[in-house]
Amino acid sequence: MRCEIRHVTEYRYPKAAWDSFNQVRLHPTQEARQSVRSFHLHVVPQAEVTSHKDYFGAIVHHVHVHEQHTQLRIEAQAMVDTHALPDPVPTPVAALRGARGPLTEFLVPCPRVPAGAWPEVFGVTRPEDRDDLGEYLQNLNSFLYSQFTYDTGATEVDTPLAEFAQHGRGVCQDFTHAMLGVTRQLGIPSRYVSGYLYSGGEMRGAEATHAWVECFVPDYGWLGLDPTNNCVAREKHIKIGHGREYSDVSPVRGTYYGGGRGSMSVAVYVYGES
Structure with missing residues (x-):
């Protein structure tokens, strides 16, 4: 595209x-x-x-x-x-054990995604070692989408994640930080992505720069997931860059x-x- x-x-x-x-x-x-x-x-x-x-x-x-x-x-x-890129082949969650070392910076807390029991806060079910990682991440993406309300007036650029967790209303930056909090606590290396979205009026967050998540899948690389729109980041997502959180990009x-x-x-x- x-x-x-x-x-x-x-x-x-x-x-x-x-x-x-x-x-x-x-x-x-x-x-x-x-x-x-x-x-x-x-x-x-x-x-x-x-x-x-x-x-x-x-x-x-x-x-x-x-x-x-x-x-x-x-x-x-x-x-x-x-x-267009292919989806990852089935990969068990257990495969992450040997891949986390070089990606520590995308696992540790940072100011906008602090340490916390985020899976429990957001009611997320933890995966089993045998679960397919790609499928689990797409299901998690859908679950978080269903839990939050997109509201451009609910948060500011510096609204803490804990406040968003309490009210569940915000924009793509908040959805993304929430998913990062969950995936990192689950031991899944994940990074914040800044970019643009071609929506054609169909998706949320196209009025400014957009944000989504990239999660690491062994033997595949980084899988882009957009919890604001309940989709995988594909041809309509144009990436500017990535970091640990919004402040990096x-x-x-x-x-x-x-x-x-x-x-x-x-x-x-x-x-x-x-």
Whole structure:
């Protein structure tokens, strides 16, 4: 599937700001499930732009505006081809025992996915060693989808997982952190994925960057699962990058001098064709 993406972030300040510095993670990743045809970053006013790859391999752009300004516009444009991948072959949960060592960073607690008895909190049944891991993960994905309510006004970007667990209402970021809490406590290496979703009006979370989970399956690799939409991440999911939690892959964040209390708006447009 060919997808075109426009992601526009605008900052407005009541007074002049200067030395605005932003980290921008909007460049889709290049991997087996997708090919990046093009990527362009447009910044107004004129900015100094550099880039590097972060610890997890994502391309990060650094946008530095030296001059005074009351508005900053960062627009990313990308064209990506996504590819269908086969589902994993039956693999027992017990196969994870020899695969966890190198993936410890996707098992240990982190600030937004702290330690806790999350399987019990969310009423999840623990798997048996003989259970098929891929099937169990897809069933877990469906179960969590059924337990939570998608509500864009229920949480903020820094809402703790424990608060989401109490109310069960939130957005894709919350659904994803909840699934990470469960799978990591079950000993399944799992990572947070940031990206885009081509929904055609059918799926939730396409109005901005989207989030889902990748769980490790031995002899297969990373299986993408979207608990917000009760589906496997396939051609309609365009990946930007992954990390332990949202903070590792936040799309745009930065600092500036002056300006007063600014405001930010974000618009995301994803067009696709088979």
